[in-house]
Amino acid sequence: MKSIENLSLLIIEDNLGDFILIKNYLEEQIENIELHHAKNYADALTILNNKDILLDVVLLDLTLPDKRGESLIKDIVSNCPDLPVIILTGFTDIEFSIKSLTLKVTDYLLKDDITPTSLYKSIKYNIERKKSSRELEESEKRYSTLFQLSPQPMWIINLKTLHFLQVNAAAILQYKYTEEEFLQMKLTDIFLDNSVVDDEPILQKQIEENRNIYKGRHKHYTKSGEIIEVDIYSSPININNIECESNIAIDVTEKVRLEHKITKAIIKTQEDERYEIGTELHDNVCQILASSQLSLEMLKDSVSNENIQWLNKSKEFINLALEEIRSISHRLAPSFFDYTTIEETFNELLNTFNLENKYTIDVCIDFIKLKDQKNSDIQLNMYRILQEQLRNISKHANAKHIKLDIISEENNCIMKIIDDGIGFDYNTLKMGIGLANIRRRTELFSGKMQIISSPGNGCQLIVFLPISPM
Numbered sequence: 013m014k015s016i017e018n019l020s021l022l023i024i025e026d027n028l029g030d031f032i033l034i035k036n037y038l039e040e041q042i043e044n045i046e047l048h049h050a051k052n053y054a055d056a057l058t059i060l061n062n063k064d065i066l067l068d069v070v071l072l073d074l075t076l077p078d079k080r081g082e083s084l085i086k087d088i089v090s091n092c093p094d095l096p097v098i099i100l101t102g103f104t105d106i107e108f109s110i111k112s113l114t115l116k117v118t119d120y121l122l123k124d125d126i127t128p129t130s131l132y133k134s135i136k137y138n139i140e141r142k143k144s145s146r147e148l149e150e151s152e153k154r155y156s157t158l159f160q161l162s163p164q165p166m167w168i169i170n171l172k173t174l175h176f177l178q179v180n181a182a183a184i185l186q187y188k189y190t191e192e193e194f195l196q197m198k199l200t201d202i203f204l205d206n207s208v209v210d211d212e213p214i215l216q217k218q219i220e221e222n223r224n225i226y227k228g229r230h231k232h233y234t235k236s237g238e239i240i241e242v243d244i245y246s247s248p249i250n251i252n253n254i255e256c257e258s259n260i261a262i263d264v265t266e267k268v269r270l271e272h273k274i275t276k277a278i279i280k281t282q283e284d285e286r287y288e289i290g291t292e293l294h295d296n297v298c299q300i301l302a303s304s305q306l307s308l309e310m311l312k313d314s315v316s317n318e319n320i321q322w323l324n325k326s327k328e329f330i331n332l333a334l335e336e337i338r339s340i341s342h343r344l345a346p347s348f349f350d351y352t353t354i355e356e357t358f359n360e361l362l363n364t365f366n367l368e369n370k371y372t373i374d375v376c377i378d379f380i381k382l383k384d385q386k387n388s389d390i391q392l393n394m395y396r397i398l399q400e401q402l403r404n405i406s407k408h409a410n411a412k413h414i415k416l417d418i419i420s421e422e423n424n425c426i427m428k429i430i431d432d433g434i435g436f437d438y439n440t441l442k443m444g445i446g447l448a449n450i451r452r453r454t455e456l457f458s459g460k461m462q463i464i465s466s467p468g469n470g471c472q473l474i475v476f477l478p479i480s481p482m
Contacts, residue, residue: 019135020046020066024056024088025073025100030123034071034100034131041132053079053087060091067095069135072117074101081108082115089116094146096138100126118142165242165261167194170254174199177256186263188235204231204239229264240265275456283392290344293337301334339364354391358398362416365402374415390479393457394418394427397450401429401473404446409433409471425477432470438463450475 019042025031031049038045048065050056053076059065072088074080079087089097096118112120118138121131159166165183167176179194187194187202226246231239242261249258308327315323355377362373398416405411411433418427447463450473454461457477465471 017042018044018046019068020048021069021071021135022048022050022056022059022067023071024050024053024076025071026051026076027073030073030100034126037126037128037131040128052077053084056088057091060088067092068139070095070097072097072099074099074103082111085112085115085117094142096135096142098134098138162260165263166259167261168249168251168256168258169199171248171257172255177251183261186234186240186261187232193235202232202234204233232261241268272456275452279453279456286344290341293341293344298334298337298341301330301337305330305334357395361395361399361402365406371411372413374413376416377418378420390425390457390477393453394425394475394477397427397453397475398429400446400450405429405431405433405471408436411470420479423478425479427475427477429473430470435465435467435469435471437467438465 021038023031023034025034035047038047048059048067050059060067060070070088070092072085074084076084085097085099093116097116098119098121099112099117100121100123102123118141119134121134159178160180162180163182165186166180167183168178169176175198176194179191184191184194189197226244228244229241230244231241233239241264243264244259244261246257246259249256305327308323308330312320312323358377359375362375365371366373402414405414409431411431413432415430416428417430418425420426451461454475454477459475459477461476462474463471464474
């Protein structure tokens with residue numbers, strides 16, 4: 013049965029007998045066919061440049077009166093790049109047939125082996141293959157355009173080795189590396205987080221576990237040593253059977269800086285308000301209660317023996333109120349800036365927390381660097397973090413032993429708060445206000461927070477905060 017499709021073909025063949033044979037083969041298989049015949053390269057060029065002739069396939073003989081061989085192939089292909097070109101030849105040169113396929117010829121057929129069916133199949137196959145190839149090229153071109161012209165830095169990495177495979181112009185501009193330098197680097201070379209850089213398997217595991225679109229915030233180095241914060245959006249992609257990952261990096265350094273500035277202003281306002289309330293309680297309310305105690309003392313001689321117990325009881329209650337208000341005022345307004353040392357303030361917090369001696373508390377504190385007044389904000393921030401975690405332990409941990417370590421290493425202060433409570437599964441933990449506040453305060457000072465816990469094994473809260481050198 014003949015195919016009823018409409019096809020338009022150009023046969024470039026100087027041998028009339030071969031042309032008639034090919035024409036008969038085609039008419040035997042195809043019902044509606046439009047054939048154009050060129051006896052030489054010049055005629056072929058005229059037909060190919062005629063915009064009124066819409067071709068589907070070009071059948072090309074390799075030996076023409078005015079051009080032949082490789083030169084002929086290159087010129088024909090360059091004049092019809094979107095059309096499948098099928099070579100029809102009487103020469104059985106295997107090496108040349110293979111080479112011709114590298115010149116973007118779609119098929120190579122020997123005239124002696126051609127049948128009507130094989131010729132038709134070759135034409136149909138190469139039309140569809142050219143169509144698919146054209147669609148793929150257009151898709152790749154669109155992707156390449158989007159990739160290269162994106163205003164946001166983009167790159168593609170090999171998931172196994174983490175090497176950069178492609179980078180766009182925006183990434184080169186942002187990170188100050190040339191394309192050649194990028195292609196010699198790995199993703200870990202731009203990471204600020206040493207724990208990630210030092211342990212590539214961890215990063216690979218994180219990447220592989222997030223096989224769909226992943227979003228995360230990271231700190232990166234540029235070539236000039238500048239530290240930037242970026243939001244990374246990544247998704248898996250397969251290139252030539254290699255598992256890769258496409259990444260978009262959005263610079264949020266200024267955004268984070270502004271957020272930190274706003275958050276610091278909010279925290280400062282809160283601290284000022286706490287300090288004002290604490291001072292008011294300490295300086296005014298305590299004075300009023302102390303005056304009340306003195307007034308009661310002056311009434312002592314005029315009170316009958318039967319009512320003296322009530323007088324003493326009133327003085328006792330006022331004394332308890334004084335102690336409670338002093339404790340509250342000290343927690344609201346830590347006094348290590350003006351009146352006491354930071355060690356005394358921390359110890360007072362721990363003693364107040366453990367008034368009933370419910371806990372055994374081990375303390376190891378090194379405040380040498382923290383005593384520098386440049387770090388007063390860090391001091392108060394650590395005090396608030398300790399307050400928050402002690403509150404968490406009191407409410408949830410059911411612990412008996414607490415260990416507090418505060419040490420200085422280079423330009424970092426590390427605070428570890430460890431308890432032997434019931435613990436929890438951190439992976440399933442829904443972060444409450446307490447831990448959220450600790451994380452917020454830690455990130456506010458460009459620090460890191462780590463929680464190590466599991467059911468039945470207590471909890472370790474580790475906070476790393478950079479501090480100014482003395």
